[in-house]
Amino acid sequence: MSVYDFSKIEKKWQKVWKDNNQYKMDTRDDSKPKYYCLEMFPYPSGKIHMGHVRNYSIGDVVARFKKMEGYNVLHPMGWDSFGLPAENAAIKHGVHPHKWTMANIEEMKDQLSMLGLSYDWDKEVATSTPEYYKWTQKIFLKFLENDLAYKKKSFVNWCPSCETVLANEQVVDGHCERCDTLVEKKELEQWYFKTTEFSEELLADLDTLDGWPEKVRLMQKNWIGKSHGAHVDFKVKDMDKTITVYTTRPDTIFGTTFMVVAPEAQLARDLVAGTEYEKDLDEFLTKMHTMTQIEREAADLKKDGRFIGRYVINPITNKEMPIWIANYVLADYGTGAVMGVPAHDDRDEDFAKTFDMEIVPVIDEDGKMINSGEFTGMDKDEAFKAIIEKLEKDGLGKSTTNYRLRDWLISRQRYWGCPIPVVYCDDCGIVPVPEKDLPVLLPTDVEFTGKGESPLTTSETFNDCVCPKCGKKAKREVDTMDTFVDSSWYYMRYADNQNTEDIFDSEVIDKWLPVDQYIGGVEHAILHLLYARWFTKAFNKMGMTKHVEPFKNLLTQGMVLMDGSKMSKSKGNIVSPVEMVEKYGADTARLFILFAAPPERDLEWSEQGVEGCFKFLNRVFRVVDELADIAKVNHEFGELTKEDKAMRAKTNSTLKKVSEDLSDKFGFNTAIAALMELINDLYKYKELDTRNDAVIKEAIEAVVVILAPFAPHLGEELWSMIGKLGSIFDIRWPQYDAEAIKSDEIEVVVQINGKLKSKIMIDAKTSREEMQEIALKDEKIVEAIEGKNVVKVIAVPGKLVNIVAK
Ligand code: ANZ
Ligand code: ZN
Numbered sequence: 001m002s003v004y005d006f007s008k009i010e011k012k013w014q015k016v017w018k019d020n021n022q023y024k025m026d027t028r029d030d031s032k033p034k035y036y037c038l039e040m041f042p043y044p045s046g047k048i049h050m051g052h053v054r055n056y057s058i059g060d061v062v063a064r065f066k067k068m069e070g071y072n073v074l075h076p077m078g079w080d081s082f083g084l085p086a087e088n089a090a091i092k093h094g095v096h097p098h099k100w101t102m103a104n105i106e107e108m109k110d111q112l113s114m115l116g117l118s119y120d121w122d123k124e125v126a127t128s129t130p131e132y133y134k135w136t137q138k139i140f141l142k143f144l145e146n147d148l149a150y151k152k153k154s155f156v157n158w159c160p161s162c163e164t165v166l167a168n169e170q171v172v173d174g175h176c177e178r179c180d181t182l183v184e185k186k187e188l189e190q191w192y193f194k195t196t197e198f199s200e201e202l203l204a205d206l207d208t209l210d211g212w213p214e215k216v217r218l219m220q221k222n223w224i225g226k227s228h229g230a231h232v233d234f235k236v237k238d239m240d241k242t243i244t245v246y247t248t249r250p251d252t253i254f255g256t257t258f259m260v261v262a263p264e265a266q267l268a269r270d271l272v273a274g275t276e277y278e279k280d281l282d283e284f285l286t287k288m289h290t291m292t293q294i295e296r297e298a299a300d301l302k303k304d305g306r307f308i309g310r311y312v313i314n315p316i317t318n319k320e321m322p323i324w325i326a327n328y329v330l331a332d333y334g335t336g337a338v339m340g341v342p343a344h345d346d347r348d349e350d351f352a353k354t355f356d357m358e359i360v361p362v363i364d365e366d367g368k369m370i371n372s373g374e375f376t377g378m379d380k381d382e383a384f385k386a387i388i389e390k391l392e393k394d395g396l397g398k399s400t401t402n403y404r405l406r407d408w409l410i411s412r413q414r415y416w417g418c419p420i421p422v423v424y425c426d427d428c429g430i431v432p433v434p435e436k437d438l439p440v441l442l443p444t445d446v447e448f449t450g451k452g453e454s455p456l457t458t459s460e461t462f463n464d465c466v467c468p469k470c471g472k473k474a475k476r477e478v479d480t481m482d483t484f485v486d487s488s489w490y491y492m493r494y495a496d497n498q499n500t501e502d503i504f505d506s507e508v509i510d511k512w513l514p515v516d517q518y519i520g521g522v523e524h525a526i527l528h529l530l531y532a533r534w535f536t537k538a539f540n541k542m543g544m545t546k547h548v549e550p551f552k553n554l555l556t557q558g559m560v561l562m563d564g565s566k567m568s569k570s571k572g573n574i575v576s577p578v579e580m581v582e583k584y585g586a587d588t589a590r591l592f593i594l595f596a597a598p599p600e601r602d603l604e605w606s607e608q609g610v611e612g613c614f615k616f617l618n619r620v621f622r623v624v625d626e627l628a629d630i631a632k633v634n635h636e637f638g639e640l641t642k643e644d645k646a647m648r649a650k651t652n653s654t655l656k657k658v659s660e661d662l663s664d665k666f667g668f669n670t671a672i673a674a675l676m677e678l679i680n681d682l683y684k685y686k687e688l689d690t691r692n693d694a695v696i697k698e699a700i701e702a703v704v705v706i707l708a709p710f711a712p713h714l715g716e717e718l719w720s721m722i723g724k725l726g727s728i729f730d731i732r733w734p735q736y737d738a739e740a741i742k743s744d745e746i747e748v749v750v751q752i753n754g755k756l757k758s759k760i761m762i763d764a765k766t767s768r769e770e771m772q773e774i775a776l777k778d779e780k781i782v783e784a785i786e787g788k789n790v791v792k793v794i795a796v797p798g799k800l801v802n803i804v805a806k
Pocket of ligand 2: 426431467468474
């Protein structure tokens with residue numbers, strides 16, 4: 001008798017898969033229906049963690065099962081390989097980001113192969129390679145051409161001590177992550193993608209994504225933040241100027257007692273120009289620059305502001321009101337100006353109390369209008385409409401819709417990102433690099449000092465170039481793109497990654513989109529998914545695809561916990577996947593992760609649980625090994641005993657359950673539990689003197705097939721042990737025998753006080769308690785005992801249920 005030598009088995013099958021190109025597929029093959037199974041690609045940090053193992057094990061089961069169901073399955077993997085860590089490694093250890101990244105990719109690829117994942121590596125992409133970023137650059141140019149990319153001034157985080165721009169994630173509590181200096185704001189010209197172009201589509205199409213978790217749709221909805229309200233024009237006193245405010249509460253206009261303007265808004269500058277208040281604005285701005293956006297938007301922000309010497313006239317009440325600049329007003333939301341209604345807005349109330357301003361309530365507790373002229377006495381919702389109507393009639397305002405979503409700032413003052421393909425010419429201005437000159441390659445002669453605005457400025461070969469338009473000397477753009485740009489379209493490139501002519505062939509992409517199943521962490525619920533959706537909509541508008549949504553179904557997997565908290569380096573509660581695989585094998589690691597919790601839930605790591613799964617695989621191995629000779633040959637069922645029938649019923653009902661669990665829900669844990677039960681029954685059945693070889697063969701084959709997607713190496717090994725040729729993943733997922741299950745159902749009569757009232761069909765093995773429960777839920781019985789008191793229920797298994805009721 002042989003033992004379960006997982007290490008030998010896993011190495012053996014990994015080699016077979018590789019030698020046979022087992023997972024190679026052709027995206028242009030139309031002979032089978034398509035299925036696109038996608039897992040979020042990792043940042044190549046060098047080591048995989050349990051979160052990856054979980055993410056990819058889930059995807060692998062889906063991919064393998066769908067393939068066995070007869071689909072042409074696209075199941076690719078790649079690398080989100082631009083980003084800050086590579087640059088930090090370069091600063092720290094002097095190793096070039098490219099070298100560091102490529103070495104990490106190799107290492108992680110080995111680790112993924114160790115897990116036995118069914119990727120077609122011919123589809124691999126790495127976003128930091130010129131073969132990929134050439135197309136990211138072409139996409140940028142297309143956006144530019146179609147007015148979906150533009151440049152404008154905005155503020156970045158600046159560390160005065162490191163003399164460098166910081167990414168938001170490098171600012172911790174307003175201080176530089178590296179040197180703890182207070183971060184300042186610095187104004188630079190930056191590139192934006194016009195995400196707001198599709199605000200309404202991004203919101204409305206959420207309704208079509210019924211394969212997404214409700215919570216993710218809600219998070220996106222809130223992020224887009226649509227609101228209804230009005231633009232209202234206020235005339236500035238003694239100045240030829242009107243200020244337009246955006247308000248969601250036009251019904252409160254009679255309660256407006258001041259106006260507040262964002263200090264950064266051009267408007268503020270215009271209002272103080274040439275007055276003694278100019279220096280107040282400057283002073284206040286300097287103060288603001290030490291605050292982050294998040295702090296500015298916080299509900300508990302300590303309100304601060306300055307009077308700037310001007311007044312506006314309320315268009316409805318004609319009252320004069322002072323204009324202030326205030327820290328809680330944001331320049332890039334609405335119009336950057338707010339009508340202050342301290343009686344009905346908490347922030348305005350805080351502000352009014354701090355600076356001792358008038359507070360005038362205009363709506364009472366019952367929602368009726370007060371102190372509101374001709375609108376007094378109206379219901380506030382009615383007044384909302386009536387006031388907008390009046391403003392519109394008098395040409396003083398307009399009903400509007402507003403979105404919280406802003407345009408996407410994509411410029412990064414970083415080296416390890418995709419170069420933005422434009423040049424600056426004194427005569428021609430911004431000139432796009434012609435497509436034939438793409439990719440604009442990242443230079444290698446860059447110094448990583450951690451100082452300065454953009455590392456690319458230190459290159460001697462990169463900066464100077466020739467203007468493609470006029471041929472005079474020009475300068476290259478030295479900023480690179482946000483890495484979220486790279487990951488917004490990688491799933492499209494996978495399907496056509498060998499294309500050297502274009503971004504992709506639209507016909508291929510139209511066929512493969514949308515992704516049928518996307519799997520990844522909930523931390524990407526907002527940004528990544530929103531950007532990918534926006535890209536798809538932009539591509540659609542530019543005629544590159546017929547689709548408007550990239551991901552049909554989304555699964556956000558839970559975290560892997562240890563002792564109740566997320567596994568993390570800093571907490572020291574990490575289990576290394578590599579060590580796990582060395583100790584128990586990849587199949588055990590995968591099985592445990594899929595068995596321990598439903599995929600959407602958090603999973604608590606348990607060495608005991610792993611041990612249990614390992615034992616289970618041993619148990620499966622032993623029983624198949626023992627019965628392999630029976631399973632190798634064909635047998636007739638012949639006359640079946642009660643036990644034979646029960647075993648057949650178990651085999652087929654398990655197959656049915658597992659098929660259902662894997663088809664549309666992610667019932668991996670329940671499927672594995674069912675397999676465990678089947679194994680238990682098989683252990684008992686095989687000991688019977690009367691055991692039937694055909695029944696054994698049927699059970700063994702079912703066990704091996706069911707196990708295979710979860711524990712693919714062992715699946716293959718057992719398949720060959722029972723004499724099958726070829727890969728188990730090339731067979732069709734078997735149909736269960738409905739007859740074999742049916743024979744188990746019997747008719748049971750239900751009586752009330754000894755009189756026959758109903759007949760029910762139940763499983764012959766249904767327990768006494770379950771029978772009672774089922775009987776009491778039967779429609780006819782429910783009706784018959786309505787208003788009566790059930791005194792006693794007696795069940796005779798396999799025969800009847802009698803209910804005593806008064
Ligand atoms: C008067 C008012 C009275 C307001 C009231 C609210 C309550 P949402 O719903 O998030 O869209 N606002 C407008 N522009 C702003 C800016 N740039 N910075 C800070 N606040 C701004 O928010 C819209 C409301 O937020 C607007 O309606 C405005 O205050 C404020 F009882 O106008 B409201
Ligand atoms: Zn020029």
